[in-house]
Amino acid sequence: MCAACxxxxxxxxxxxxxxxxxxVTGVPPTGTPVAGARITDPPAADARSADGPPDGPPPRxxxxxxxxxxxxxxGAALAMMADNIEHVITYWVLWQTFHSPxxxxxxxxxxxxxxxxxxxxxxxxxxxxDCRRIIQAAQVLFMAVSATWGxxxxxxxxxxxxxxxxxxxxxxxGSLWSPGEQLMLHDFVGPAELPSAVRLNATFRSLGVxxxxxxxxxxxxxxxxxxxxxxxxxxxxxxxxxxxxxxxTGHTRDRHSRPRVGPLESLRVLRxxxxxxxxxxxxxxxxxxxxxxxxxxQSSMPIFAHDLGAGGAGTAYGVLLFANGAGGVVGGIVLExxxxxxxxxxxxxxxxxxxGLTSLFFALTTSxxxxxxxxxxxxxxxxxxxxxxxTVVQLMAPAADRGRVxxxxxxxxxxxxAGSGFTVGLLGAAIGVHASLGFSATxxxxxxxxxxxxxxxxxxxxxVPG
Numbered sequence: 270m271c272a273a274c275x276x277x278x279x280x281x282x283x284x285x286x287x288x289x290x291x292x293v294t295g296v297p298p299t300g301t302p303v304a305g306a307r308i309t310d311p312p313a314a315d316a317r318s319a320d321g322p323p324d325g326p327p328p329r330x331x332x333x334x335x336x337x338x339x340x341x342x343x344g345a346a347l348a349m350m351a352d353n354i355e356h357v358i359t360y361w362v363l364w365q366t367f368h369s370p371x372x373x374x375x376x377x378x379x380x381x382x383x384x385x386x387x388x389x390x391x392x393x394x395x396x397x398x399d400c401r402r403i404i405q406a407a408q409v410l411f412m413a414v415s416a417t418w419g420x421x422x423x424x425x426x427x428x429x430x431x432x433x434x435x436x437x438x439x440x441x442x443g444s445l446w447s448p449g450e451q452l453m454l455h456d457f458v459g460p461a462e463l464p465s466a467v468r469l470n471a472t473f474r475s476l477g478v479x480x481x482x483x484x485x486x487x488x489x490x491x492x493x494x495x496x497x498x499x500x501x502x503x504x505x506x507x508x509x510x511x512x513x514x515x516x517x518t519g520h521t522r523d524r525h526s527r528p529r530v531g532p533l534e535s536l537r538v539l540r541x542x543x544x545x546x547x548x549x550x551x552x553x554x555x556x557x558x559x560x561x562x563x564x565x566x567q568s569s570m571p572i573f574a575h576d577l578g579a580g581g582a583g584t585a586y587g588v589l590l591f592a593n594g595a596g597g598v599v600g601g602i603v604l605e606x607x608x609x610x611x612x613x614x615x616x617x618x619x620x621x622x623x624x625g626l627t628s629l630f631f632a633l634t635t636s637x638x639x640x641x642x643x644x645x646x647x648x649x650x651x652x653x654x655x656x657x658x659x660t661v662v663q664l665m666a667p668a669a670d671r672g673r674v675x676x677x678x679x680x681x682x683x684x685x686x687a688g689s690g691f692t693v694g695l696l697g698a699a700i701g702v703h704a705s706l707g708f709s710a711t712x713x714x715x716x717x718x719x720x721x722x723x724x725x726x727x728x729x730x731x732x733v734p735g
Contacts, residue, residue, distance in 0.1 A: 329606055329607075330465065330469070331466075332457070332462060332466040332470075333469060335458050335462070337516075338458055340515075341457065341515070342469055343473070344507045346474065347477065347505075348408060348477070348504065349474045349477025349481070350478075350481045351501050352439075352477070353478055354485035354488065354497075355411075355415055355439065355485075355501055356376075356481070356485070357481065357482050358488065358494050359435075359436075362494050363432055372429065372432065374690065375433060377687065378687050378690070379433070379436040380439065380440045381440065381564070383440040383441045384440070384443070384447070384679055385683075385685065386680075387441070387445075388677070388679035388680040389535055389538075389539075389676035391447070391449075391672075392448035392676020393535060393676070394445075394448075395449040395672035395676075396669065396672035396673055399518045399519070400453050400456075401513075401519070403449040404446055406445065407446035407449075408505045408509045409509070411442045412502045412505050412509075413438075414438050415501050415505075416499065416502055419495055419498045419499040422495040444679070444683070448676050452519035452672055452675070453517060453519050454467060455519075456520065456521055456522050459522060463660055463663055463664065464611075464612040464656075467659050467660045467663065468652075468660075471652055471655060471656045471659075472601025472605070475597035475598045475601060475648075475652065476598055478597075479591065523668035523669070539677065545665070546724055547661070547724050548665055551614070551662050552662070552678050552681045553716070554618065554621050554654070554658055554717065554720045555654075555655065555678055556685045558624055558651060558682075559681070559684075560685040560689060561625075561709040561710065561712050561713040562692075562693065562706070562713060563685070564689055565706075566628065566689075569693060569697065569702050574589050576635075576703070577635065577637045577640055588641065589641065589644065592641045592644035592645050593644040593648045594648060595645060595648060596645035596646060596647060596648020597652040598648075600649030600652045603649070604652075612660040613657070613661070617657040617658045620651075620654040621654040621717045622714055622717045624651045625710045625711070625717060626710070626714060627650060628643075628706060629714070632704075632706035632707040632710060633707060655682060659678065659682070689709075692709045692712075693705050
């Protein structure tokens with residue numbers, strides 16, 4: 270059975286066929302992918318690659334057992350924590366300095382729009398160049414932005430245009446990091462253990478998101494914003510140094526020519542993705558959750574906390590804010606430990622639908638304990654949906670175009686988070702945040718059903734003889 274799609278008649282990687290089978294377009298009979306290999310719906314052939322999954326399932330926490338992947342996961346968690354520490358410190362200073370609601374909105378837009386606009390180009394860079402250096406460039410940019418914030422705080426010379434430039438550069442660093450990271454994960458562990466690597470990477474990133482506000486608040490209160498933002502630079506260093514030590518480049522497992530970076534190559538990949546219903550469904554699925562709920566749930570939490578009777582209690586509000594992220598961490602650990610959820614399309618659809626339903630019931634409930642439970646369950650479902658979708662996309666993408674395909678997925682799953690400010694935020698200003706989240710969550714469920722039907726038609730077409 271395919272590990273990516275759940276279809277019993279083909280493998281996760283549609284580009285690898287045995288010598289006795291007719292080769293897929295653009296793939297030689299040896300099963301070695303080449304640059305420009307066509308992305309097609311999975312063929313109705315039962316085959317295994319030389320480095321494909323072993324007879325038995327991989328061990329639990331397989332990526333943590335990998336001596337190359339393990340330090341990367343910890344380093345990425347620290348870097349993600351630093352990302353969120355910077356948000357805590359700089360957002361506080363910017364509000365104290367300018368008291369600008371418009372700048373507050375720009376903070377969200379500047380963080381996610383680079384993913385929407387540049388993810389595919391950054392994916393092209395990851396396909397062609399050493400991913401270690403690309404990730405290091407992103408980390409250096411993160412460090413430079415934090416250090417520049419510190420200098421401006423120290424000299425008391427911060428202007429709004431400077432803040433906007435730094436916010437955009439911070440968003441650029443995040444979007445540059447993402448495609449190269451996914452190629453590195455595949456290179457560290459190979460296709461058999463890729464689901465573990467993607468799931469644990471998402472879990473460790475969730476840990477960084479959880480502890481970022483805690484550590485950021487401690488630095489802000491203990492050292493002050495200037496010393497705190499300078500200290501934040503140190504959290505990016507471990508990952509940057511590790512990438513000098515590892516031999517993996519993001520391409521060591523693949524044997525193919527490096528595609529050129531250009532608009533024609535990107536258009537070719539987009540056309541081929543459009544012909545693959547499963548890939549299209551996973552990309553749409555990632556975008557649905559981001560666009561309709563996305564980052565707006567957290568930004569709207571003070572309103573929900575007040576309506577649930579926790580607005581005046583700092584601890585109660587903090588627990589509510591913490592619950593959704595904690596669900597991602599707990600869910601990642603439980604899913605990895607139990608192996609209950611397999612990386613295939615039906616699991617991605619079901620988990621996304623559960624995320625939509627928990628968001629809908631959260632919008633409607635007036636019970637604080639039930640709200641906490643729904644946030645935790647939603648965090649588990651969201652982590653499962655995103656990690657499964659990303660794994661399916663990775664496994665189905667040709668080696669030579671993996672970065673571009675993941676870039677398209679990143680445009681949807683990350684870039685469309687900027688849209689949640691409209692679907693929940695602006696709409697909430699007109700009809701109330703409970704109603705706007707309820708309508709958005711309903712749209713997420715309906716969109717998930719439509720994406721499932723689209724993927725199902727692709728599976729039926731792939732298994733019809735001739």
